[in-house]
Amino acid sequence: MxxxxxxxxxxxxxxxxxxxxxxxxxxxxxxxxxxxxxxxxxxxxxxxxxxxxxxxxxxxxxxxxxxxxxxxxxxxxxxxxxxxxxxxxxxxxxxxxxxxxxxxxxxxxxxxxxxxxxxxxxxxxxxxxxxxxxxxxxxxxxxxxxxxxVESIITSLDKLKAGAKAKVAYISLQNHPDLHKLLALGLIPGTLFSLHQTYPTFVLEIGETTLALEKEIAEKILVRKIEHQERY
Amino acid sequence: MNIANLSTNAVKTGKIALVGNPNVGKSVIFGFLTGRYVTVSNFPGTTVDVSRGQLWSGGQKCELVDTPGILSLYPRSEDERVTRDLLLREAPDLVIQVTDAKNLKRGLLITMELADLHIPMILVLNMSDEARERGIEIDTNRLASTLGIPVVETVAVTGEGMAELRRLLPLAKAPLASVRYLREVEAAFDRIQTQMPEAWQKNLDSKLYAKSRFVAETLLANDESIWHTLERIFPVIEENSRLKAQTAVHAVLKDFLRPIHILTLNSRQQRAIEISGEITQITGKLKSSWAQKLGAWSMRPWPGYLIMSGILYLMYEFVGVFAAQTLVKILEDGLFGKILNPAVTKIVELLLPVPFLQEMIVGPYGLFTMALTYALALIFPIVSAFFLFFGLMEDSGMLPRLAVMLDRMFRVMGLNGKAVLPMILGLGCDTMATLTTRVLDSKKEKIIVALLLTLSVPCSAQLGAMLGMIAGLSWKVFALWITVVISTMFAVGYGASKFIPGARSPFLMEIPPIRIPQISNILKKVRARLVWYLKEAVPMFLLGTFLLFISDKIGLLGIIKTIANPLVVHFLGLTEKSTEAFIIGFLRRDYGAAGFFVQAQNGFLNPRQVTVALIVITLFMPCIAQFFVTIKERGLKTTLAIAGFVMTFSIAVGGLVNWLLKTDLIQL
The missing domain is CATH 1.10.10.10 (Winged helix-like DNA-binding domain superfamily/Winged helix DNA-binding domain)
Known part of the structure; x- marks a missing residue:
């Protein structure tokens, strides 16, 4: 055969x-x-x-x-x-x-x-x-x-708690129009941000840019949590 | 542009374009350079149209064009496309790029992209006061030499740096980006460029050939909309050269695992970060100001919802009570009722001895006594108050925060928080709001918002008249009206989101910082909006009143009343005179509401009739102007579908409420 x-x-x-x-x-x-x-x-x-x-x-x-x-x-x-x-x-x-x-x-x-x-x-x-x-x-x-x-694991943004600081690891939006937008807004891998709040929508601060986004996008953003000592 | 005709010897600096990220102050700079006011606000995406003005530079008259804010020249939205197309189609001789000095990286990304267009440019670092406050120091000389273009720091709202900007205009140069792209990406661009239509290659020295790399990249970003623009520049693009380019694009795209536009974006971003790292120094960190704290609080459930309710309550007190009741009373009863109307009536009776004409101007359907009185005594104070309040919300940065707070509510209707701008602006004027639906991401959302604006959002003028009708009646009338309007809005929005094909786009929005509003800017904005509004509205009042007057004279009014009787009197349970309100309601819903207001004031309507009238006129078509704007934005077919639905729905709901109240289930 x-x-x-x-x-x-x-x-x-x-x-x-x-x-x-x-x-x-x-x-x-x-x-x-x-x-x-x-x-x-x-x-x-x-x-x-x-x-x-x-x-x-x-x-x-x-x-x-x-x-x-x-x-x-x-x-x-x-x-x-x-x-x-x-x-x-x-x-x-x-x-x-x-x-x-x-x-x-x-x-x-x-x-x-x-x-x-x-x-x-x-x-x-x-x-x-x-x-x-x-x-x-x-x-x-x-x-x-x-x-x-527990530390330094990659997790999706929607699992972070309000007030957390993290770095963008990668964004798993495949060829999605929002990917280009997120990148152009400065949310590029390696960028440090702090999560300001998670409800009613997620709000992050990336340098001088404040960004509001929904869970649907947040769960596609994979991040590495920052331990307290680490500086950027 | 006919500069060439005026002075053929002069160096051509005919057209200047203002380009930059959203909300960085392009419109303010435009105002400074041209002396013309365009809508300036603290809500990203307010400039959805291109504004043009004139500017004198070096003894020459130039045209200055203000463009919608962009994140990138490779457009992802309609307003970004407007900017891209303008740069290609109108080929400006000079670009002024405005950036937020404290957020330089994002601005530099656009500079890197502009470099591919080879247009001489000047970089403006605006809001440099905010950057200084935060301890961000920028070495502008070094930035200028790195990019090879003039760089100027400004604070547009105070005019700081404007003179310097003017002085630098003749020194503009095409920027050097020196972005390192991946070798494979460069090769891909070359491959596409050689497949471009022949006409472009023959014009080796033309502006377009220089831009063909940009065109190649746009095509590789899978953005076919650029063909449409190119056809306008080159009327004949042979079908086969277009096919050739398209085939090459498809072949190249197959070789890449990641989207090319993401790869190029990464390369540019790296360069932007490199440059901004070299030239900025952060000296000390500032503790967060009260404005930043307020900005943060107003987005959290606690105390965000409290702050938002407080703002809505203030709006009600200011617009609904102070303007719509106190001011209107003074103007309508006092100024017009006691002074102007009697005076004008006297004058008309003296000067025009023809009873027909007298009645036309000062009769019960008089152009002065009905239309102008209504426009100036009722509309003017209410609409001004609303626009003043709305301007404060916009410029302080509260509106985008309201978008965050209301996102979840809008989700039910297939929308997201961004819809806050058109929906709240709709409370001022539905026509203006329909124009701003362009800030929304998808066609589906634009249709839903256009529908909801038509159906459920009464404009401030109408709200004023309606609040007047409610005053003095049981709270139950108000409660029933608001419950019916809001619940039908959610129900229709939910239904439309299921019925209209397409996906809802998730909420993703940049939130500008909280700023203390500039009173002068707000006043200018209120003035611009008022002028726009009155130009739209007053002719409609005059026309409506005139039609009513004529139909009354020739007896048509009576005939229409008889025909509409079963519907208006039996089904809706209203008075026969209400038909008049509906007729003018076709022209303007607020004017229709005013008709009911007068009836209610004179005690012709009982509480049940007031409730039904309120509900039907709220859900009715807004006005002729809004109808035409919807056609322009959404097309005739969609608009007619919306209109048909809204008319049937408003009357059906009115009939239902009438029946419900007659059964005495609810005692008013």
């Missing part, structure tokens, strides 16, 4: 392996365990020859016609899923790519990103919990650390 790959990119055996594990992980999330269904899915997106390799390497095992992940396989699968979804977030939020670019690019990136880089991306994005399509991103060690130390 010739496999029709969804994204015809050159792939090594290792990449196919990771890809297949990612699919199994996704099937798990959806509650699909049946070997038949999983095999069909793998054949559809990667190739059918990869499955025996997974068994051979001891990454998966079979039980009552169901496919299960070994601890080793579980770890690899969660890792690849995490990198894929982080890549999606990076592409959509920071680089503001259109949606049809995101998936193919994320599929390539997930194999290239090292563990360290994925931690940096995760931190930059403020340890997001969901990918742009709304599925959960498996947690990494950096996320656990961040939960313990």
């Amino acid at each position: 010739t496999s029709q790959k969804k994204y015809p990119i050159p792939s090594s055996a290792q990449e196919d392996l990771e890809e297949a594990l990612g699919i199994i992980f996704h099937c798990y999330e959806e509650g699909i365990r049946e070997k038949k269904a999983i095999l069909a899915m793998i054949a559809d997106t990667v190739n059918s020859e990869i499955y025996p390799t997974l068994l051979q390497r001891g990454l998966v095992f079979e039980e009552d016609g169901k496919v299960k992940l070994n601890p080793e396989g579980q770890k690899l699968a969660a890792g690849i899923t995490r990198r894929h979804r982080l890549a999606e977030r990076l592409l959509s939020d920071v680089l503001a790519l259109p949606s049809h670019f995101i998936d193919p690019n994320a599929c390539q990136l997930e194999h290239i990103i090292s563990e360290e880089v994925s931690e940096s991306i995760c931190t930059l994005l403020g340890h997001p919990s969901q990918c742009p399509h709304g599925t959960p991103i498996p947690k990494g060690p950096c996320c656990d650390r961040a939960e313990k130390s």
Whole structure:
């Protein structure tokens, strides 16, 4: 059976392996365990020859016609899923790519990103919990650390309290006309501002500019909270 | 411009454009340089139209053009487009860019963009007193040499620096921006420029060729509206060269992951920050002044809502009680009733022995006794008081804060806080307010506001007459009227927001600082608005009265009354004479209201009829002038739809209220 790959990119055996594990992980999330269904899915997106390799390497095992992940396989699968979804977030939020670019690019990136880089991306994005399509991103060690130390996380502007000072990290309005306006008004990444109030609308002070905006825009502005000592 | 005809030898400095961010004082400077007054206010986006005036520079007469404020020359809104188009189409010989000295970075961003147009310019750092107060010191000499253009510090409201600005006019130069763009972006511009229509390339030395980079960038920002402007400059743009440019644009855009206009904006912004960093020094920080504190308080729920209610109450006391009752009484009963009308009647009877003409001027439908008395004794004091109060709100910076406070309320109607400007101005004059709907972001919002202005916002003149009718009646009449008007406004606004296609645009607005209003500026503004208003209104009063007089004489009035009888007398439960009020209400709603006012004063209307009359005349069409302005702004089809709806709706609601009151569910 010739496999029709969804994204015809050159792939090594290792990449196919990771890809297949990612699919199994996704099937798990959806509650699909049946070997038949999983095999069909793998054949559809990667190739059918990869499955025996997974068994051979001891990454998966079979039980009552169901496919299960070994601890080793579980770890690899969660890792690849995490990198894929982080890549999606990076592409959509920071680089503001259109949606049809995101998936193919994320599929390539997930194999290239090292563990360290994925931690940096995760931190930059403020340890997001969901990918742009709304599925959960498996947690990494950096996320656990961040939960313990509350400071210096990226969060959206609408989650700040009145009186907070923060710096703009990035604005995730994709190609939206308001993006140009916000930038022209001086709300550019790296700019320090103080949040004057949150109700009835958000009001921020950026230098000598006072800006009023609604939650709809505030939640698209990602900011880094400033600790009290830090000066600009 | 016919300077060329006057003196062919002179160096041409024919046209000067004032350009800059919103609310930085362009209009004040315009006033200083030309001696002509244009509306100046502390609400961003007040100049929605271009104003022109004359200016003498170096013994030459020049035309000075004031433009709407912009954030960037790559327009995101209708008023920004006006400025961009003016710069391209009229190709001014000189640009005066006005910036807020304490917010230089944002001004410099526009300077960087203007540099692509290669027009000689002068940079004005206005409000330099405010900058000094905040300890911001600007090295203007260094700024001038960095940009290669003359720079002048001014305080426009006091006239400081104006003479210097005049002196510098002949020294204007095209600025050096030295922005570093990404290599890929530069390449993209080159690629588009080579695809531009041939006509532009042949004119290598023409102003337009120099601007083709600007055109390329505009096209890459996906702003196709520039073609329309270019066609005006070059009547023939061959369809295929246009297609060629468009194809190139699409090809280039595919190569970029981020929008190009954001990349160029970033590069310019970096340069602007660099320059402002080099030339500004912040010496010491000032503690926040009482004005800043007041500005901050008035946007918070507490005590913001209290402050806003206080302001509305003051407005009611000043306009509704002092002007509409005290002043009107003095003028109407005193000046006109006891002195002028009897005197004029005497004179007319002496000079014009023809009874027909006498009646036309001083009869019950007399041009003097009805129309002018009404215009001068009733309208004049009320409208002046309103504009005075509105001017104070505008110039102090309270109006944008009201926009913040009311944003949530306007959301229900598919609008956002920005709609405060037209809606409150509508309480002064609906026609003027319809013109300012241009400050709104989307077509949908403009239509909704035009509809609500037509339906629910009575103008100050009308409010005055109506408050007079209510005076002396039970509070329930007032409560019922205001409940019906406000609840129908929300209901219709909500319905329209669902019915009219398009998305609501989220609220995003710059809030200017609180300033102590300049009384002289407010007085000038009140005067300008009053003149405008009276020019609109008085001819309509005269025309309406004349039509009424004629129809009465030829018996048409009686016929109309008979036809309208079932509607006015049976359905609405009003008196037969009320038809007259509706007829003139077609011309001007406030005049219609005045008709009811007279009836009420003479005791012809019972409380139920007063209530119904109030509601119907509030919801009725505002006036002929507003109707025409709506056509101009929104098109005939939309306007007719609005008019049809408003007429049916106002009468239906009136009928319903009449029926409700007749059932005695509510005792007035």
